[in-house]
Amino acid sequence: ASLGRFLACLPKAELHLHIEGTLEPELMFELAQRNNVLHTLPCKTLDEMRAAYNFEDLQSFLDLYYAGCAALICEQDFYDLTMAYFQRAKADNIVHTEIFFDPQTHTLRNIPLRQVIQGIARAQKEAEQSLGISSGLIMCFLRDQGPEKALQTLTEAEEFLEYVVGVGLDSTELGNPPSLFQGVFERAEELGLKRVAHAGEEGPAEYIWEALEKLRVQRIDHGVKCLEDTKLIGHLKDINMALTVCPLSNLELKIYTGQLEERMIELLGTGVLVTINSDDPAYFGGYINANYLWLIQKLGLSSQQIADLHANSFKASFLPEETKTKHC
Ligand code: HPA
Ligand code: ZN
Numbered sequence: 001a002s003l004g005r006f007l008a009c010l011p012k013a014e015l016h017l018h019i020e021g022t023l024e025p026e027l028m029f030e031l032a033q034r035n036n037v038l039h040t041l042p043c044k045t046l047d048e049m050r051a052a053y054n055f056e057d058l059q060s061f062l063d064l065y066y067a068g069c070a071a072l073i074c075e076q077d078f079y080d081l082t083m084a085y086f087q088r089a090k091a092d093n094i095v096h097t098e099i100f101f102d103p104q105t106h107t108l109r110n111i112p113l114r115q116v117i118q119g120i121a122r123a124q125k126e127a128e129q130s131l132g133i134s135s136g137l138i139m140c141f142l143r144d145q146g147p148e149k150a151l152q153t154l155t156e157a158e159e160f161l162e163y164v165v166g167v168g169l170d171s172t173e174l175g176n177p178p179s180l181f182q183g184v185f186e187r188a189e190e191l192g193l194k195r196v197a198h199a200g201e202e203g204p205a206e207y208i209w210e211a212l213e214k215l216r217v218q219r220i221d222h223g224v225k226c227l228e229d230t231k232l233i234g235h236l237k238d239i240n241m242a243l244t245v246c247p248l249s250n251l252e253l254k255i256y257t258g259q260l261e262e263r264m265i266e267l268l269g270t271g272v273l274v275t276i277n278s279d280d281p282a283y284f285g286g287y288i289n290a291n292y293l294w295l296i297q298k299l300g301l302s303s304q305q306i307a308d309l310h311a312n313s314f315k316a317s318f319l320p321e322e323t324k325t326k327h328c
Contacts, residue, residue, distance in 0.1 A: 003301075003303055003306070004296070008289065011095040012092065012310055014096075014097040015275055016221050017098075017100060017279065018140075018280050019078075019099050019101045020069055022085040024084065025046050034077075037073070041071060042070075055253055055254070056254060058172065058202045061252070069105050069109075075116075077119065081119075092287050092289040094133060095133060096135065096317060096319060097134075098138055098166075098318060100170065101117075101120060101138075101140065102170065103116060103140075104142045104149060104153055105142065113156055113157060113160065117157075117160045137165060142170065143171050143180070143181070145171075147180050147184055150181060150184045151184045166194030166196060166318065167196075169181055169197035169199075169215070173201055173203040174202055177203070178197055194218055194318050195216060195218055197211040197221060199211040202255065203225065204228070205226055205228045207225075212239075219242045220241060220242070220243050220244070223244075223245070224255060236272045241273065243273065245264075245277065246279035246291065247260070247264060247291050248291050251294070252284045261299060265299055276291050276295065278291050
């Protein structure tokens with residue numbers, strides 16, 4: 001219980017959070033009703049929706065996550081969604097967060113990119129002023145839509161780059177290796193954008209190598225499959241590469257089923273720069289503190305280990321160097 005209090009008091013950073021994955025069923029239904037699109041939701045009632053949060057793997061989650069986005073239409077919806085996350089973040093004592101969004105999920109439904117970015121950005125500005133939470137926005141390409149669509153999306157986003165710190169790569173991992181996106185990530189680098197990619201969540205350690213070497217990423221999202229490759233673990237340590245690990249997500253998406261606790265202990269033991277994050281908290285049953293609490297309860301983490309993980313998040317963030325060291 002005292003570790004819980006210690007955790008609650010730590011001012012934290014979050015580096016792996018999909019804003020669409022913070023859409024709680026209550027808000028989903030409220031927005032869908034407001035927009036007259038209740039009939040387009042994947043479930044008819046809140047209870048049915050909650051019962052559907054029972055996943056086999058990454059794809060079964062993604063199907064529901066994309067379907068839920070049907071509720072998001074107006075600029076105000078993206079503002080409300082993002083503000084609701086900031087309220088949750090405040091409750092968990094998050095002081096800095098780097099938020100992912102999936103532009104293609106919305107542009108594919110003919111929602112203008114401007115509407116999405118401006119709604120999120122308006123909430124970011126408001127949260128900075130009223131809640132004291134700083135944040136960055138990272139635009140993720142849907143890897144299952146392929147590299148041409150990704151490049152098109154990047155080009156479309158060029159007029160909004162003042163709102164975006166970097167690009168990422170997410171969605172269906174298996175069969176969609178990072179190497180396919182080399183050109184898009186080169187263009188992002190030319191534009192001065194930071195680069196991250198989901199790799200080694202469901203996919204193999206090889207995808208982590210590709211993200212590092214072909215996409216020149218500055219963080220690996222998930223990356224837990226590095227445990228299958230000793231040479232890779234050594235390399236990640238050598239280059240001080242951060243992994244944004246999401247324990248409750250891995251648990252719910254059946255990554256390392258039945259041995260997740262052992263593998264997390266192993267991962268923490270490697271000395272790789274691990275950070276703890278919530279991924280899609282509305283779907284996986286908990287925000288950032290719940291992810292830390294799971295580790296505390298299942299792995300018996302000490303307060304020193306929690307403090308180290310917490311410092312890692314600031315080190316691995318895209319905050320200016322001066323700001324980082326204040327928190328570590
Ligand atoms: N993996 C891949 N794509 C995603 C995820 C994830 O964990 N969450 C939202 N989109
Ligand atoms: Zn993710």
